[in-house]
Amino acid sequence: MGIDANISFNFMRRYLKNNTIFGLAILLFLIATVILSPLTADPTKIDLQNNLQPPSLKHMFGTDNLGRDVFARIVHAAKVDLTISLVIVGLSAVIGIAIGLISGYYGGIIDKITVCLIDIFLALPELILALVIVGALGPGLLNSALALVALGWVRYARIVRGSVMSVKERQFIEVSKAVGIDDFNLIVKHILPNVVTPAITLAMLHLGHAVLSLASLGFLGLGAQPPTPEWGTMLNEGRVYLREAWWMSVFPGLAIMLTVLSFTLLGDGLRDVLDPKSRRLVYG
Amino acid sequence: MSNTIEYVLKRLLMAILVVIATSALTFYLLSASPGDTAEIIIKKVLVGEEEYNPTKSEIQTVKDVFGLNDPAIICYLKWLWKAVHGDFGNSYVSGLPVFNEILVRLPATALLAISSTILSIMIAIPLGVLSAAKQNTVVDYACLAYSAFFIAIPNFWFALILILIFSLYLGILPVAGFGSFAHLILPSITLATSMSAITTRLTRSSLLEVLSQDFIVTARAKGLNENIILYKHALRNALIPVITIVGIQMGHLLSGTVIVETVFGWPGIGKLLADSIEVRDIPMIQGCVVFIAAMFSIVNLLVDLSYRFLDPRVKYGD
Numbered sequence: 001m002g003i004d005a006n007i008s009f010n011f012m013r014r015y016l017k018n019n020t021i022f023g024l025a026i027l028l029f030l031i032a033t034v035i036l037s038p039l040t041a042d043p044t045k046i047d048l049q050n051n052l053q054p055p056s057l058k059h060m061f062g063t064d065n066l067g068r069d070v071f072a073r074i075v076h077a078a079k080v081d082l083t084i085s086l087v088i089v090g091l092s093a094v095i096g097i098a099i100g101l102i103s104g105y106y107g108g109i110i111d112k113i114t115v116c117l118i119d120i121f122l123a124l125p126e127l128i129l130a131l132v133i134v135g136a137l138g139p140g141l142l143n144s145a146l147a148l149v150a151l152g153w154v155r156y157a158r159i160v161r162g163s164v165m166s167v168k169e170r171q172f173i174e175v176s177k178a179v180g181i182d183d184f185n186l187i188v189k190h191i192l193p194n195v196v197t198p199a200i201t202l203a204m205l206h207l208g209h210a211v212l213s214l215a216s217l218g219f220l221g222l223g224a225q226p227p228t229p230e231w232g233t234m235l236n237e238g239r240v241y242l243r244e245a246w247w248m249s250v251f252p253g254l255a256i257m258l259t260v261l262s263f264t265l266l267g268d269g270l271r272d273v274l275d276p277k278s279r280r281l282v283y284g
Numbered sequence: 285m286s287n288t289i290e291y292v293l294k295r296l297l298m299a300i301l302v303v304i305a306t307s308a309l310t311f312y313l314l315s316a317s318p319g320d321t322a323e324i325i326i327k328k329v330l331v332g333e334e335e336y337n338p339t340k341s342e343i344q345t346v347k348d349v350f351g352l353n354d355p356a357i358i359c360y361l362k363w364l365w366k367a368v369h370g371d372f373g374n375s376y377v378s379g380l381p382v383f384n385e386i387l388v389r390l391p392a393t394a395l396l397a398i399s400s401t402i403l404s405i406m407i408a409i410p411l412g413v414l415s416a417a418k419q420n421t422v423v424d425y426a427c428l429a430y431s432a433f434f435i436a437i438p439n440f441w442f443a444l445i446l447i448l449i450f451s452l453y454l455g456i457l458p459v460a461g462f463g464s465f466a467h468l469i470l471p472s473i474t475l476a477t478s479m480s481a482i483t484t485r486l487t488r489s490s491l492l493e494v495l496s497q498d499f500i501v502t503a504r505a506k507g508l509n510e511n512i513i514l515y516k517h518a519l520r521n522a523l524i525p526v527i528t529i530v531g532i533q534m535g536h537l538l539s540g541t542v543i544v545e546t547v548f549g550w551p552g553i554g555k556l557l558a559d560s561i562e563v564r565d566i567p568m569i570q571g572c573v574v575f576i577a578a579m580f581s582i583v584n585l586l587v588d589l590s591y592r593f594l595d596p597r598v599k600y601g602d
Contacts, residue, residue: 019432123302123584124577125536127543128557132573135561136313212438216543219440220558235441239547246448253441261436 020272023265026258034079040072044227052245062247064237070247074255077229081259084145085210091149093203096156097196101187103157104164114157121154127216134222141224144217148210155206156199163195201271208263215256231256295588299581306577307367307570308360314566315356322346324564325376350376363567367574373567377560382571386553392462393552396545397537399468400475405530408480412487412526417514419492427484434481439540443474443547460549471548475540479533486529491522524595531587535580 047067055062061070103114121129133147134140167173168191176186217223218232226233231252238248315321325346326338338346347353354362363373372382415427434442450470451459461467494500495518503513541554549555553572560568 119298120302120305123299123581124306125538125580127540128538128573128576131542131557131561132310132313132569135564135569208436215438216440219438219543220546221562232438232440235444239444242444242448243452249441249444249448253438253444256438256441257433257436260438261432264432264436 019265020269023262023269026262027266030078030082030259030262033075034082037075037079040075041069043068043072043076043229045069052241052248054245055247061251062245064234064245064248065241070234070251073229073234074231074252077231077234077252078255078259080141080224080228080230081211081214081256084141085207085214088145088148088152088210088214089203089206092152092206093156093199095149096153097160097192097199099153100157100160101164101191101195104161105168105183105187105191111161114161118154118158121151122158126151127213130213130217131220131222134217139222139225141228141230144214144223147217148213152206152210155202159198159202160195163198164191167191167194197274201267201274204263204267204270208260208267211256211259211263292585292589295585299578299585302581303574303577304364307364307574310570310573311360311363312356314564314569315359321564321566322350322352325350363570372571372574375560375568376565377563377568382567385556385568386571386575389551389553389556392550393538393541393545393554395468396471396475396541396550396552397534400472400479400537401530401534403472403476404479404483404533407476408483409487409523409526411480411484413491413514413519415484415488416491416495424488427488431481431484434477437478439474439478440543440547442477443470443544446470446473447547460547462549462551467548467550471544471550474544474547475537478540479530479537482533483526483529487522487526490525491518494518494522524591527594528587528591531583531590535583535587538576538579 045068047063049067050059050063051065051067053059053063053067059069059071061074064070064073099114103111129151130144130147133150134143137143137146173186173190176190181190214223215230215232215235218230218234219236221233221236224230224233226237234252235249238245238252241248322343323338326342327336331338351362352359366373370383372386374381375385378385411427411430415424418424447459447470450457457469458464458467495514500513500518503517504510508517538554541550541552542558543554544550545552545555546558553575557569557572557576559565560572
């Protein structure tokens with residue numbers, strides 16, 4: 001027992017202490033698959049003769065109900081899911097940070113409205129609001145992304161607004177004002193660099209969250225529509241064939257899990273480096 | 285004391301504002317969405333064919349029957365006025381009162397929410413305590429890995445995996461449905477594992493923080509049994525933030541159940557909402573969202589109050 005337990009113990013310790021590296025490794029692996037995705041089979045090629053084939057040498061992850069290669073679909077879906085999630089996070093962050101800066105700096109009625117909006121948005125489960133927005137706009141990848149941006153900016157605005165309120169009382173801001181710097185330059189060049197750190201950490205954790213939300217909407221049939229390969233949508237299609245073809249459901253879910261795990265680990269690592277005092281546990 | 289009452293009233297007022305704002309937002313989104321509502325009702329609900337082309341008189345009839353002649357704002361105010369009096373309108377699909385439909389579905393959702401919360405606590409607190417008590421050992425890392433994985437695992441996928449193993453492969457539990465204890469097991473496990481992932485981490489970090497405080501050092505210095513220190517002194521203090529997070533999660537459960545109820549065919553409010561969105565049953569969507577928003581606000585308020593009750597150091601009114 002002694003040696004085995006020791007080896008596994010040391011391995012675990014090193015592995016988990018370096019979980020940021022583990023997260024980075026998964027991310028690099030994902031990026032590599034996205035870059036190499038043109039080398040896979042055509043993800044939309046229908047081959048009804050060979051449908052619902054179990055994993056084999058020819059089809060690593062088997063084929064789906066229309067005979068399409070599940071591996072190729074997962075790889076191409078990675079491109080869709082990662083790009084859209086990145087766009088969701090990018091837009092949410094830019095909008096949220098801008099609103100947070102303006103509302104925190106100017107205060108007054110703008111700030112009151114912003115705070116009220118933040119309270120309303122945070123007082124509701126996100127997925128419910130996303131469901132309503134997508135339900136109203138109609139299902140689709142772009143509408144899902146739109147809904148997630150419409151909800152995503154709130155946390156950035158809150159976190160940035162809070163920091164701006166404290167930074168703007170500091171002396172160097174007063175000095176800058178006295179020197180005659182205009183508001184725009186003051187906000188962008190002097191306040192922004194001092195408040196952006198927590199927003200960066202938030203963005204990393206938000207990425208994992210965005211992948212999950214996008215896949216959830218896809219799973220409910222409201223996200224990407226077939227034949228677009230998207231992990232959540234693939235799971236929705238695979239659900240019907242769970243009895244005949246487990247591989248249609250198992251592999252896309254694994255892809256989601258690995259991606260989210262990678263972003264969560266990276267987010268945690270980033271937070272430890274950027275603001276070690278913070279104790280936020282997960283995005284949410 | 286008056287401070288407490290003032291705080292509760294303020295929070296209640298905010299909760300009511302949030303619920304009204306939500307209903308307005310939902311109403312606006314649903315009525316401003318592409319396509320004439322009457323046309324959609326005819327296509328999706330009455331005829332059931334996307335390609336069906338309704339005539340002008342058909343549209344007019346539907347508008348009269350469902351009261352869609354007024355502009356959106358008037359429709360909303362009418363709806364709000366009735367809603368305040370407990371009438372949430374009738375479903376476009378079944379024609380039954382929305383409020384009754386929701387109440388019929390409530391017990392199923394409540395049963396699932398309560399059982400999965402209890403299960404999640406039964407998993408998370410022992411794991412969290414174990415993890416903190418054996419900090420930086422294999423046990424600790426295993427607990428942390430458990431938590432990291434279940435934060436990353438999408439619950440709709442985990443539900444499918446559970447069905448695959450326990451229903452299709454082993455054949456010991458039903459695939460989906462409602463009615464017996466066996467039906468409750470898989471949906472509860474699905475929700476409980478994802479909830480417990482966060483609670484485990486929080487229990488661990490909260491307990492570690494308490495264990496580093498002076499009164500614990502004193503207790504150790506006077507030679508108190510380590511188990512008594514852990515369970516009697518430390519855990520009680522460490523559980524306060526844990527209770528808060530469990531409460532907040534119960535609020536969030538309402539959205540988690542949309543997916544889990546859909547997968548397991550569980551006849552609760554979440555599935556009702558998902559089904560209503562699919563057929564664009566606007567009064568039903570509206571009713572569900574308002575109901576969920578209200579429940580969420582109430583749960584959050586109760587959590588805040590209990591927090592302040594459990595930890596007398598916290599003051600009201602900030």
